[in-house]
Amino acid sequence: MSEPGPVVLIVEDEPQLRRFLRTALGVQGYRLVEAETAHEGLIAATTHNPELILLDIGLPDGNGIDLTRRIREWSRVPIIVISARGKEDDKVTALDAGADDYLTKPFGVNELLARIRVALRHAQSSAAGPGEPVLEIGPLRLDLTRREVLVSGTQIHLTPLEYRLLALLAQNAGKVLTHRQILKEVWGPGSVNETHYLRVFMAQLRRKIEPDPARPRLLLTEPGVGYRMRES
């Protein structure tokens, strides 16, 4: 490691999980700051200016969702929340409150590193202004300036809503977007509860760009939470 890696703040009360994260991330060159409670986490977030925060939703002194909201009042640092299975509501609330992604316990180290990479990349690209005009994800090629969609070299015709949906997911490739976030962006703030619109258009979109729409490889469903475009 020639240059020091990004600073990652871990807010986690379980010592075993902290130890695992410390080991797994330390090997990758990340510099770690640890906090055990939401209160400590808030202080660490202000004093250490981390480039990414890993935040457990269930903390002894309050929940990570509130902490996410507090941090979002003044910072756009990427936040990845850690939550248990079966707590889809918590995940959605955390994401809608400004978290960037989530991990479900138990998770493997590859998944952890992939999520961190995606979050850091999105933070950088949004800071750098408008992103790449051409996005390539697997067999999909999306030209944002020419509004052109190709799958394995074949041009695909999309309706305006399908295009906006695909473009939004592709620009956030690798990152989960909640139903609410997508509906707000594509259909407008008046339609955030019409999840069936989104589901019907997503099914149409899959039929156009997935070779087997019943086994999607690009447009992935996060059950009970939202959708995620596969990372390129």
Place this chain on the structure above:
Amino acid sequence: MKQQQPETASWPAYGQALALVVGSSGIALLGRTAFHLPDVVMLYLLAILIASFRFGRGPSITAAALSVATYDFFFVPPFYTLSVEHARHVMTFAMMFGLGLVVSNLAARLRQEKQQAKVREEHTAALYALSRELVGVPDAGEAAVIAAQHAAAVFGESAAVLLRDRAGKLSLPAAAASAVPLTPTDLGAAQWVNENSRPAGAGTEIFPGASVACIPLTVGLAPLGVLVLIRPAPGVMASEHRDFLEVFARQVAFAIERVRLAEEAKAATLRASSESMRSSLLSAISHDLRSPLAAITGAGTALRDDLGRLGGEQRAELVDTICTEAERMERLIANVLDMVRIESGGMAPRRDWVPLEEVLGSALLRLDATLQGREVATDLPEGLPLIPVDPVLFEQVFVNLLENAVKYTPAASPIEISARASGTELEIRLADRGPGIPVGEEERIFEKFDRGEHAGGGGVGLGLPICRGIMQAHGGTIVAGNRPGGGAEFRIRLPLTETPPTVAAEPTGEAAA
């Protein structure tokens, strides 16, 4: 009882009695030359007799008096006066009038007996109808509602049966709550009856001014509730009808007690079976948790205490053991948590309108690693409607069924998934080409902890019971069977009664390319 007439004749009856006497007089006057006096007397007696039997006591006495008067006026000299020449005529008058009295008394008694027989018959019919409807009643609340309906038909304008709970408090069964308006005063009277086990309200000595009559429902000395008659028919509480009312109340009380006892017996059986369920769950889980835990501990300590003797390949194998066994434990714990949620009734589906394709797609994605090398053929017709399901739970059904198929069938054998929608139902079929389900086991595999005789091991048999629990929570069903040509087949049925929301088609045109 409601339709019972009081023993007073109406004015038309008097009129008709009068007409009878006038008629007799007319006939006697017309045949005056041919008739002897005794014939005329007979004619009048006939009129009195008919009046007695047809019109009751009052009209018959009136007829007798009138007959005496007209007989005297027209046929007894001096004619056309009410005076009498001979004393023997007075005798005839007395006989005529006396006969009228005796006959009318007889007739009245006959009529009364007939009336009573009719009432008895009605009572018997009412009790029979009540008992027949109460026979198969599943719970006390429904018994109360039925009894109240019958009581209203028999005794008054409307009625309610209040049930007494274990703490002695009265309550109206939920099903009847909206139908019967009971005022606080009515409830106060009912409460008094509940506490004192004596009738009260209208027609009794206690609260006689109330608009309701309350009768205790008791079996032996045990109070079970109160029958409340709202604006009861007059005379319902009178002594001659009390017996019937008491028999009615006793029958209702017996029905309530029978249902209560049956409910208690059922609850006791359920408690017993859920306790035995819990203990077998515990023993199954502790076994299934210990074996992967043993493997993890073994592999972990081997790596930690290795003194440089383990080769690279052996180390990799131990690490792999730790990972797979940990995953196995995770699956087991997730299943147990799901099962507990189903058992505790805490699994209320959060329904949304979703395409089946999406739910199936996310299940296939989640099992991507497990399904490596498997052929999964999906056949979902275009135009399947959106289905009203909880996407997270419904995905779990597919995950469990697919994991099950992978576990019990040869590695390269194909799995087929298809769906068909009729107007009111969606049927999903998941079939494999494995050894199939042993005949007679098709239901047993949905019971908790069944692992199948030929199980390859791993995991308490909770996958299928969870599927069934989830389907039940959705108002659907899941059944298993064998398919022609070998292999198991699971059929999921989901009712489609609601109309899915429509999604307006987007105007085509300005397409993105």
